[in-house]
Amino acid sequence: MSRARQLGQSMTEYLVVLGVTGAALLAATTDVTTLFDNVKRGYSTQSSEMNKVQQYDRYKVSFNANADEDEDFDDGDTPPADDTELPGADAQLPTIEMIYDANGKLLGQMNGDMLVDAAGNILAWCQRTETGDCVFVDENGNIIYGGASGTRLWVDEDGKELPLMALTSGGKIYGFAYLYKNKYYSASTRELLSPQPTGMTAKPMRRVVELDSKGVPQTAGYELGGKLYSLKSTLSTSTTFTEPVDSEGTELVTVKFTSLPNSDWEGYSPCLVMPGGWSDSNGLTNANGELVSAVFLKKFNDPSIRLDGVSGFVNGASASDCGGSSTVTYTYDPVLSTWTLTK
Numbered sequence: 001m002s003r004a005r006q007l008g009q010s011m012t013e014y015l016v017v018l019g020v021t022g023a024a025l026l027a028a029t030t031d032v033t034t035l036f037d038n039v040k041r042g043y044s045t046q047s048s049e050m051n052k053v054q055q056y057d058r059y060k061v062s063f064n065a066n067a068d069e070d071e072d073f074d075d076g077d078t079p080p081a082d083d084t085e086l087p088g089a090d091a092q093l094p095t096i097e098m099i100y101d102a103n104g105k106l107l108g109q110m111n112g113d114m115l116v117d118a119a120g121n122i123l124a125w126c127q128r129t130e131t132g133d134c135v136f137v138d139e140n141g142n143i144i145y146g147g148a149s150g151t152r153l154w155v156d157e158d159g160k161e162l163p164l165m166a167l168t169s170g171g172k173i174y175g176f177a178y179l180y181k182n183k184y185y186s187a188s189t190r191e192l193l194s195p196q197p198t199g200m201t202a203k204p205m206r207r208v209v210e211l212d213s214k215g216v217p218q219t220a221g222y223e224l225g226g227k228l229y230s231l232k233s234t235l236s237t238s239t240t241f242t243e244p245v246d247s248e249g250t251e252l253v254t255v256k257f258t259s260l261p262n263s264d265w266e267g268y269s270p271c272l273v274m275p276g277g278w279s280d281s282n283g284l285t286n287a288n289g290e291l292v293s294a295v296f297l298k299k300f301n302d303p304s305i306r307l308d309g310v311s312g313f314v315n316g317a318s319a320s321d322c323g324g325s326s327t328v329t330y331t332y333d334p335v336l337s338t339w340t341l342t343k
Helices: 003-014 032-053 231-236 294-301
Strands: 095-100 106-111 114-116 122-128 134-137 149-154 164-169 172-180 183-186 201-204 206-211 217-224 227-230 251-256 271-274 326-331 338-342
Touching (some): 164 217, 227 231, 271 294, 294 338
Parallel strands (some): 251 326
Antiparallel strands (some): 095 106, 095 149, 106 114, 114 122, 122 134, 164 201, 217 227, 251 271, 326 338
């Protein structure tokens, strides 16, 4: 096998991108020429050969990807054994890093030291700083994409995002892991678990998302069966899977509207995370079921607001598949629009 093909295969199967999720990717430098020369030198040694082999690992990535339609782990079945040889006991899941500009618009993804768009075109070159951040430069050595930020996705060999799995038994969750080639990987380290969990049912969870100040989606937790689990709880549970994990006591609310209530809803899905028992509050609605509480009216008009430390939404969910424990409907009126609670 030629060296070019080996490089291409290696990057496709075991691409691991270093970096800090959500970190600012613009670093100050006083010698742009030297920086660009270093980046360009490293790129030039492999660019010509790799162009002949692949188009920069053109992954097809979806942010709310759950399990494949033909993979149903909700039926109680344990995934079948897989004897596929993996690259050593310390192997980690492949990952890709998506890059957003200063306004939260998706630019592309990292491929080694290159930022490429969806078509595989090179947008910029990157040199990592000691903190794992990037300085992006163009072909002339000019710093570009100031204020850009990144977020990482854990993917399979085809670049499809892997869902976080809840490992359940007897209706209780005992821990969380990623399932890759029918082998379990730690939710916190993304390393192959040894020994592998047994006697568990793997169920794909839905991501709970918050938008940062630039509108870039950040993972805040996960949801399964209407119960929510914080990001901290999914990362800190024991890998022995012997103790059940408690949910956070928050709940999902299905939000229905025919058009966005206002611009504050841009980027949000109609499936909000709310404090547990919020709909039992006294004086919440009038006789017609319309919300009259100023606190909750403000929340539904601006979904970014935190209530009791709780915020976020289930990414990509429509009102029809949110599965909230309650439903709030928006009715537009040119004089007085209303939010109505339906149990």
